[in-house]
Amino acid sequence: MLGNVAGYTCLTPMVRGKKSFLLVKGDYDAMLAAESPSTALRRLEDTRYKPYISQLVLEEFNLSKVERALFQYYQDDVTFITRNLKARAAKTFFEEFGRHLELKALMEVIKSILMEIPWQEASTYIFPYGKVDYELCRSLVEAGNLKRAVELLKDRKLVAEAGEILEGPEEAAVKSIKVEALITKYGYGRLLEAALSLKGLDKTCIKLLGTQLDIINLMTVLRMKKMGFTPERVMESLIPAYYKLGSEELKAATSTASEKDAVKAFTGGHYGVIISPLLSVYEVKEDLFIFEMALKRVHASECLKAFYSIFHLGEMLAYLYLKFYEVKDLIAILAAKAMKIPADKVEPNLVLHQPIYPI
Numbered sequence: 001m002l003g004n005v006a007g008y009t010c011l012t013p014m015v016r017g018k019k020s021f022l023l024v025k026g027d028y029d030a031m032l033a034a035e036s037p038s039t040a041l042r043r044l045e046d047t048r049y050k051p052y053i054s055q056l057v058l059e060e061f062n063l064s065k066v067e068r069a070l071f072q073y074y075q076d077d078v079t080f081i082t083r084n085l086k087a088r089a090a091k092t093f094f095e096e097f098g099r100h101l102e103l104k105a106l107m108e109v110i111k112s113i114l115m116e117i118p119w120q121e122a123s124t125y126i127f128p129y130g131k132v133d134y135e136l137c138r139s140l141v142e143a144g145n146l147k148r149a150v151e152l153l154k155d156r157k158l159v160a161e162a163g164e165i166l167e168g169p170e171e172a173a174v175k176s177i178k179v180e181a182l183i184t185k186y187g188y189g190r191l192l193e194a195a196l197s198l199k200g201l202d203k204t205c206i207k208l209l210g211t212q213l214d215i216i217n218l219m220t221v222l223r224m225k226k227m228g229f230t231p232e233r234v235m236e237s238l239i240p241a242y243y244k245l246g247s248e249e250l251k252a253a254t255s256t257a258s259e260k261d262a263v264k265a266f267t268g269g270h271y272g273v274i275i276s277p278l279l280s281v282y283e284v285k286e287d288l289f290i291f292e293m294a295l296k297r298v299h300a301s302e303c304l305k306a307f308y309s310i311f312h313l314g315e316m317l318a319y320l321y322l323k324f325y326e327v328k329d330l331i332a333i334l335a336a337k338a339m340k341i342p343a344d345k346v347e348p349n350l351v352l353h354q355p356i357y358p359i
Contacts, residue, residue, distance in 0.1 A: 011084050012311055018077065019307060019319050021048045023326060025353040028333070032346060037061045037337035044330075049073060063338050067123055068134045070327045075129060077323055081316050089197045090313055093205070096194040097320070101129035103187040106152055109137050110162070110179055113146045114172045124335045127328065158186050177227055181220055181237035188213055188239050204306050204314025208321065210243025211302055215295045218245060218253075218266060222288050225259035244270035259288070274298055277357060290357075293348065297356050300325055325351040 027043060034040035038061045044053050052069040056062070078101075082094040105128050112122040119141045126141075128134045132152065140149045150162050165178045192213065195205050217238045224234045231254040238250060246269075253265040260282070267276045274294050281290055299321070306318035329350045336346040347354060 009311060011081065012315060014084070015081065015316050015319050016307065016310075018048075019315075019322070022322060023047060023330075023352075028329070028350070028353045031330075031333050031337075032343040034337060037063070037334050040334055040337050041066060061338065063335060064123065064134075064138075066334055067331055070330055071128050071134060074323055074327050078129075078320060081320065085316075089194075090202070093191075093194040093198060093313070094316070096191050097317070098130055100187045100191045101127065102132040103153065103183055105129055105132040105137060106149055107180055107183040107187075109140050110146065110149050110166075110183075111176045112141050113144050113149060114166075114176045114179070116144075116172075117141075124331055125328075127324070153183070155186065158183070174227060177223055178237070181224070184216060184220075185237065185239050188216065188241070192239075192241050198313060202313040204309075204312050205317050207243075208299075208303060208306060208314060208317050210241075211299050212321075213239055213241050214243050214245040214271070215292070215299060217242075217250060218271060218295070219288065219292050221250060221253050221262055222259050222291065225254070225256070225262045226288065231255050263291070271295065274356065281357075290348075293351070294356050296325070296351050297354060300351050301356075322352070 027047070031040040031043050034043065038057070041053060041061065042057050044050065045057060049070070052073045053066065056065055056069060059065075078094065078098055082091060082098070085091045085094060105126055108122070108126040109132075111117075112119075112126065119138050122141050123138070126137050128137045139145070146166060150159055150166065153159050153162060161182055162179055165175055165182065168175065170178075192209060195209050198205055220237055221234055224237060229237075231251075234254045235251065242250075249266070249269045253262040256262045256265055263275060263279065263282065266272060267279070275291060278290050278294060282288075303318035303321045306312075306314045329352055332349050333346060336343075
């Protein structure tokens with residue numbers, strides 16, 4: 001354990017320094033209240049984003065350029081942390097974290113092509129990373145090159161299984177959710193394997209990753225139930241790893257008659273305190289997104305709690321999760337400004353600096 005602590009003593013203050021420069025609620029409020037996307041972007045001139053957007057504020061607002069700049073900032077942070085880690089297991093974990101981000105980007109690209117979503121819209125939620133960069137994502141989506149996108153998954157078994165799904169007779173929406181479950185299961189399986197090799201105070205990483213795994217499994221159940229998948233097919237699609245959401249609870253929810261009954265089944269478990277207040281809202285809106293956003297906001301709060309103690313790898317992972325949420329939020333705000341979407345329609349889609357319940 002002392003060896004682990006020694007390996008983080010230099011990096012810990014640097015990451016804590018980076019965390020202290022994350023945006024605050026006042027920054028979000030000012031950007032949401034801005035009259036134009038250019039005005040909102042200028043708010044970032046007084047933040048650590050300045051080196052990445054200083055030239056852009058002098059030009060006519062261009063969302064694609066801004067997106068690329070924000071993605072680059074995030075990638076630089078991941079690279080900085082990975083490069084400065086000394087312990088081999090820790091470095092391997094964050095290298096796998098980067099690979100996970102590449103897989104996630106490819107997954108969103110594949111889904112966008114399947115659903116015939118234009119790049120202008122897809123670019124607001126696809127998060128390019130590493131070799132799966134902005135230009136590659138754009139070219140794949142604009143060309144509708146599904147075959148090449150699948151090939152870039154690289155793992156032979158994963159490519160074969162994804163290809164089998166895409167060649168099936170189901171409608172695009174069904175294929176989309178099946179391929180998402182497949183790639184997510186594979187990617188998080190590798191990431192969890194790397195996390196389990198960490199020792200000592202690095203158990204905080206397991207907590208943060210475990211919470212996210214639970215959220216993914218819970219939302220996979222709800223989405224697939226709503227699409228009418230059989231209980232057996234739903235269970236096959238889940239990540240076979242459990243933190244606070246156990247396999248029996250997942251089986252019970254999967255075995256219910258509908259997604260509404262599955263939601264009610266989850267209210268008796270660890271995440272019930274988050275889900276229960278949203279039941280009446282879901283009865284009206286029938287939009288599973290409200291549960292996902294509430295759970296993501298709870299995950300973000302757990303990331304903040306990781307900084308209550310020092311000298312553990314969880315600080316680095318927590319910071320990268322928070323930065324990820326922040327960059328996604330900024331793109332959502334700026335895209336909304338460009339499309340003249342009012343602030344009250346944007347806030348339910350933001351993770352940070354919002355109340356838990358996106359109502």
